[in-house]
Amino acid sequence: MFHEQTLLLVEVCFTLLTTALLVAAALGVGKQAELRLWALGNVVACLGLALGVQSGVPTFIHAVLSYGFMGLGQALVLRGLRLYAGQDLSLKSLVAIAAASLLLPAYFTWVEPSLTGRLVASGLGFAALDLACLVTLLRVRDRTRAMMWVAATGFGVLSAALILRALWLLLHGDAPADQELVANGTLFIIPLAQVCIAFGLVLMITRRYAEELRRLSLTDRLTGAYNRAALSTLGLRLLQRARRSGRGVAVAMVDVDHFKHINENFGHAAGDEVLRQLSALLLAQLRPGDLVVRYGGEEFLLLLDGLNGTTAERVCERVRKLVVETRINLPNAELNYTVSIGLSSSEASGHELEKLINAADSALQKAKAEGRNRVLLG
Numbered sequence: 001m002f003h004e005q006t007l008l009l010v011e012v013c014f015t016l017l018t019t020a021l022l023v024a025a026a027l028g029v030g031k032q033a034e035l036r037l038w039a040l041g042n043v044v045a046c047l048g049l050a051l052g053v054q055s056g057v058p059t060f061i062h063a064v065l066s067y068g069f070m071g072l073g074q075a076l077v078l079r080g081l082r083l084y085a086g087q088d089l090s091l092k093s094l095v096a097i098a099a100a101s102l103l104l105p106a107y108f109t110w111v112e113p114s115l116t117g118r119l120v121a122s123g124l125g126f127a128a129l130d131l132a133c134l135v136t137l138l139r140v141r142d143r144t145r146a147m148m149w150v151a152a153t154g155f156g157v158l159s160a161a162l163i164l165r166a167l168w169l170l171l172h173g174d175a176p177a178d179q180e181l182v183a184n185g186t187l188f189i190i191p192l193a194q195v196c197i198a199f200g201l202v203l204m205i206t207r208r209y210a211e212e213l214r215r216l217s218l219t220d221r222l223t224g225a226y227n228r229a230a231l232s233t234l235g236l237r238l239l240q241r242a243r244r245s246g247r248g249v250a251v252a253m254v255d256v257d258h259f260k261h262i263n264e265n266f267g268h269a270a271g272d273e274v275l276r277q278l279s280a281l282l283l284a285q286l287r288p289g290d291l292v293v294r295y296g297g298e299e300f301l302l303l304l305d306g307l308n309g310t311t312a313e314r315v316c317e318r319v320r321k322l323v324v325e326t327r328i329n330l331p332n333a334e335l336n337y338t339v340s341i342g343l344s345s346s347e348a349s350g351h352e353l354e355k356l357i358n359a360a361d362s363a364l365q366k367a368k369a370e371g372r373n374r375v376l377l378g
């Protein structure tokens, strides 16, 4: 079929290309540590491959050191994947993998000299590392899962090709591989799997990056609640769904009482802490389908899905009481605060967001005028 040297050259070219792709992505797409590890791992593996194809250099370099570099490169890729999956690969394990990648070929070079032994042992070692990468990827459970399959297929195919090649070498020894379908086939498949892996990894990281940007564009940095941009999309969606299925929706406008005084008496940082804790309390008290939006400086808007005015009043009264009981510990003082809540409901105002907000705002102004620290249904 193909000449083994030609296939080896193709593999070197593909490795260089996929490494260049990962390095370019690492330099271009934010500062993801995992992407840097994948790029670094590929550069190190590339170096190993380059040393391995050198002729006229000491045996230690092309037959032992090159495998060490390739093993270290692969271990760095695995470390990046584990980081991506929210797991860890200790530095000790990293060193152990690199050491094993050095020692195996060293054994078959000096202790029990055998080219077949070296190729088989190293091939199986790398296949095990690829399988570890595959298993790590299969544990990822987020929205990037669809992209993950591209890289997972690459790792699966690569490990299968390496195992197949190791078995072929075991059966055929050091015989020239030029005419052999399995030997040539696996050498042909390896670069394709590498392309799959590199593209899969870049797709995964860009998808996760896009998700993160989307999340940041919809949330308020200080409190973690949704921002007004989110209200216009997620709020409208919630109301449309509720209208279609005939569910009621209540809107609550929650405002911290005398917040200006909190800032003046305790400092801006204390004011920020009040907002953070209020947001956390609201998020904890409401149901997952509800929306908590930071509507203004010290004002939060709640969209309560499936609630009528009376039930929403009970929920908001519970929130108000919890706020009264809350003590915020500052470095030199203890702070307590209250909130006023204005409520509107779809029974009275319909399912239109603007009308619901206006009605809740009017109710809030009344609650403030009546003395604050109360819930008022408009």
Ligand SMILES: Nc1nc2c(ncn2[C@@H]2O[C@H](COP(=O)(O)OP(=O)(O)OP(=O)(O)O)[C@@H](O)[C@H]2O)c(=O)[nH]1
Binding pocket: 222, 255, 256, 257, 258, 259, 260, 261, 263, 267, 268, 269, 270, 271, 272, 275, 296, 297, 298, 368, 372
């Ligand atoms: N610490 C902090 N303060 C903020 C933030 N955003 C707005 N504010 C402050 O919130 C205060 C709001 O003051 P007002 O609108 O007078 O409301 P209030 O003092 O709560 O009075 P009432 O609502 O009538 O009880 C202003 O002093 C703003 O500077 C923020 O992110 N952090």
